[in-house]
Structure formats: structure tokens, C-alpha cells
Amino acid sequence: MNPRVIGTVRSHLVSRDQCPKYGDTSMPPVWIELAPDFEPAATDLQVGDAILVLTWMHKGDQAVLRCHPQGNRKLPMRGIFSTRSPDRPTPIGLHAVRILGREGLRLKVHPLEVIDGTPVIDIKPDNATLQGTAEFSSLVNPDTGQAILSAARDGWLRGLFAGFNGNVSMRQGERVVITATGSAKGHLGPRDLAVVDLATGTPLTSVRASSELAVHLEVYRNQPLARAIVHTHPPKLLALSLRGEGPLLDLPLFEGRVFADKLTRVPAHRPGTPELGQAVGVASRDFEAVFMDNHGLVCRGETMTQALGLSEELESLAGIAMRR
Template sequence: MEARLDIIGTVHSPLTDLASCPKQYSEGAPEAVIEIHADYATALSALQPGNDLLVFTWLHKADRDTLMVHPRGNPDVPMKGVFATRSPDRPNPIGLHHVRILAIDGTRIRVDRLEALDQTPVVDLKPIATETPGRENWGAGISPAVGDEFRRICRAGWERGLLSGFNGNVSMRIGDTIIITRSGAAKGFLQPGDLTTVDLATGRTTGPGKASTETAVHLEIYRNQPEAHAIVHTHPAHLLAYAVRKGDSIIDLPLYEAAAYQKLLTRVPAIEPGTPALGEAVGKAAQTHKAVFMKNHGLVCWGPTLVAALALNEELDTIAKLKLLAE
């Protein structure tokens, strides 16, 4: 039987050097564009931003004669057969990449992280199934993978005492859309129906229900800080207690870690929660700092992922806890 493989598109990426190309998307892979050939344009129907996608590429610079490799090119690791590794060098060099769609413009698909060189041929796209029995429906434009990610982060924040009851809010930016927790959602027990979507440009809620009362803060951070892809706003008990006791959120603690994380923190004065004024103040502060303490209110941190944003909240609250214990 003859096997035929057709190239359906091409990767456009800032990655041009094989030696410096990340081996996995989690190792600093950049945003990229997958341009699908015009003949296959209709096959893109129903794909939308927020979808998680499997991209199959043809690793055109691979060595197809290789059968044994040192994993990750490390000569200190014993050799293995390529079928027991993810090595790009193999008889049929098909690459498999997990990406999230940020935007679609005609036949150009912008994705969040793709560990493939510029001009790498694309051979197929497959959505990660959202209709599989047992998969939950988090709402239009919110994939099960994104919903699960929110639930894990909110649960982790609740378990650490950073999110309690109905307070705090969490969001993620995907292209021109923000996915954010709904007003009144119990973060420790997040479930389908507790998330909604907001248009970044207009601030209009495009999903079901009412978005968080602090949506203005999230919008202004995303508008002012292009590197922000996720935001976690908490009411950290130790940092708030320290601020009430000392009248300030800046902590003088003789620890190297404390000094490093304090550099990421700034503060804004007491402004009524849920107001445009608070959003504008925090958005401006987020241009230069990853963490903003809102006096008499709480802490908001941004990062490339929800994990990074939550972790920064935790680091700063732990510093406050250590200071309180030391005193």
C-alpha cells in the first residue's frame, strides 16, 4: 500500500536556529503563526480562539537514518531507540505539538507556544476532543482544558488561604478575549458556569452571567502590559495583616528571596473596589511591576501563566508571614 502525505501549511516563527530551538513547548517556546494553504481553508471551519489543538509537523531538518539517540542529546544518558524518545531524528520525523489558539485571521492561526522552526511544514491539525463523554462544558469559547486549569489554580489558592469564600478573581487572556471568574463564584469549588468571557477592546461581557466585579482591573492590566497572559487577584491574610499593622505593604526582611520578590511589588492608594479609577491605577502600575498591592483591598499579580501569577501571590504573602513571625 502506498502512503501519501500532503503538506497543508507552514509555521512562521522567530525560531530559526535548530540548536537553540526548545525541545518542549514549556521550555520557552514563543508564539507562532500557522499559515494553512488556501486549498485547505474550508477545513478550518469551526476552529476558534481558546481551542486547544494538536499540530502535526514534518520535521524537515531531522536525520531520518537515526535509530538510536542519547535522550535530549545528553551523552551522559544511555542511548535509547528513537521510538522510546521524543527525538526529532527518526525514520518518519513527525512532530507533535500541543498549542492553544490565540487568534484566527483567514488562514493564519496564531498560537501561544510552538517549539518548531520557522518554515516547518505542517501536515495536520486535530482539536483536543471537547465532546468526549465525561468532559465538562465550561461555556462557549472556554475549552475543557482551560476550565480545568482555572479549577486547579483556584483550588490551590483556596487551599493556601489566598482565596477564601467568594473573594478574589482569576483571569486568562487568549487573543482578544479574557476568560474570567464570574461574580459570586466560590473559588475553592469552581465548576462549569463559574467562568465567563469578556472582550478586551470593549470590556463587554460576551459570555454567560456577570463577570467579576474587578474586571476593570484585569482589563487595564492586559491593556497596559502585553506580557500579561494571566492574572490572579487574592486577599492574602498575612500581607493584609502586615499592611494594617504597619500602614505599608513594603516589607523590610533580611532575606535574599524577600529582596528579590519585593522588587516585583508596588502599591496603589486606597480606591473603591470595582471602579474604573482602581483599574486605571493598577493598569499603570502593572507596566513596571508584576505585583500590585491595593491598599485596604488585596494583591493582584500577573504572569505568563496562571501558575506563575498564583505563585507570586504566595511568595509575597509568605514574606509577610515571616515578618510577622519574626516580630
């Protein structure tokens, strides 16, 4: 009995002879066209997700029980269950891929080495990526994850983070990837990243998000240009604010005027509260940097480099202001 088909692969490969014996990352991506009936099941699939695609290898010979591995007759025959041959009693293919694009019910994935017209019988999240210390969650795009880890490390090296304070995030479609609570920013690993739903804040991974999640969510919700956020506790800027000597960064320097115009401040609110998140979110509509009195600095950017770079500029100017 054939399983229920949920979609079809649209591939440049048209015959078994053209298919590589193992996943070939040099191949172009292919498309999976899902059947309309399964639209509700695909609602949460997003670009960047790691998924397992199960196919029905309809051209396979279901009578085969032994074969030459990789079709190489110079190799001794082996039982079919110890090979990945498409010829097998139940010809189910298992493919670890990432979603590179999405157009409605069409998913662009890579690498998937099956012939055009191959039926798709199921899709699952690739939770196996959580088992390796060098792998990100199936919900974290590797480029996003690496950008967060690198920014946290760079900020720590520049003294913007100390110990376990601060947090870093990036928007990934309708999700937010953010550093975990209690994580040391100078020593992050893939398991220190949490994923939450942007609209509701619902956690999508078992990793607990930073206590300042509300700030990040409100900035993304209020400012469509925000794609990355860096929240630091910059010692010079904090020390300058405690002097209470008027506006922050009131310097007769060209750079001072340029960057001071990007900065505003909000009154003190208890960290981690909705009130703080709402105050910073509203301020982010007009400013790229928000100083939270008695707490720290939040910088947004269209890229992680912009967000971190603005944090560095403001801390550098604070150092100059303190020496006046």
C-alpha cells in the first residue's frame, strides 16, 4: 500500500542515472510543491528551517534485498538495510535539507537528490541538529546564529559586555533568535540561542530566552527596519549618565553631533518588565539607539554590524566626554 502523498518534488534531475549516490551540496536547489489540503500543516515552515523530507522513491525496485553499495559492482553485496539504495522493500527516502525560499506552498530546499516528480510523504523538523555541539537548532538559520555568536564575542572583547549581562538578537522572518538567559556573551555556543515567535513571544525551543526579551520584541514590532539588536551595559556610557550633567554625549565634535542624533533615553524601569519593553519599542520608532536610565543601551540596525558598530561608536564618544 502506498502512503499518502503530501507534495511533489520539482527537480532538474529527470532519471535515476543523473542522481548522485549521496547528497551533493554542489547541486542546485529544488522545489517541493505541497498539495493545497496540507496548507495548515505547513503554516510554520520558514526560510532557514532545517527539515527532514521523506519521499516515496517510486522508481525503486521493492523486490531487492541485497545490492552493491553505490551501484559499484567492485564492492561486495550487502543487505539493503545497511545501504541507502532506492531499491528496497519500502522505498522511503530520508533527506536532511534546509528551506532556502518559500512561495506559498512551494518550498525551495537544498540538497535534495531525487528525480522530478518524486512524491513527498512527510516533512519533520530536523531535531537531530540539536545533538551536535557545533550545530544550531533546526529553527536557527546558520548565518543568523553565527552572526549573533560573533557579535556577542566581539562586543565582549571590546568591553561592551561583562560576565552574563546584555543580550543579542536577530529577526528571522516572523521569529526572533536571541541569546539565552544567563549566557556569557564572550563564550556563546549554538545551544545558547533561543527562538521565539515574534507576534506572541511564545518560545519555540527549550532554551529559555533572555530576561530582556520584551525589549527586543517591542523594537521589532515597532520598527520594521530593525533586523538586529544589541543590548549592552557599556561602562563609560553608564558612568557618564550617573554624573547627571545634562544630555548624554553633548560634544562639540562632528561625530558627536552625528551619533548623538541617533540616541535618545528613556526613564528607568525595572529590567525585564513589559513597561521597559514598551518604552524602548516606542522610542525605537525614531531613534536607532535607546539609553535606558540605570540600566544600559539598546542599538538596532538593519544588520548586526550596524547595531554593534553603533554601540561601539557611542561608547567611544562617552569615553571622550568623560575626559573633558
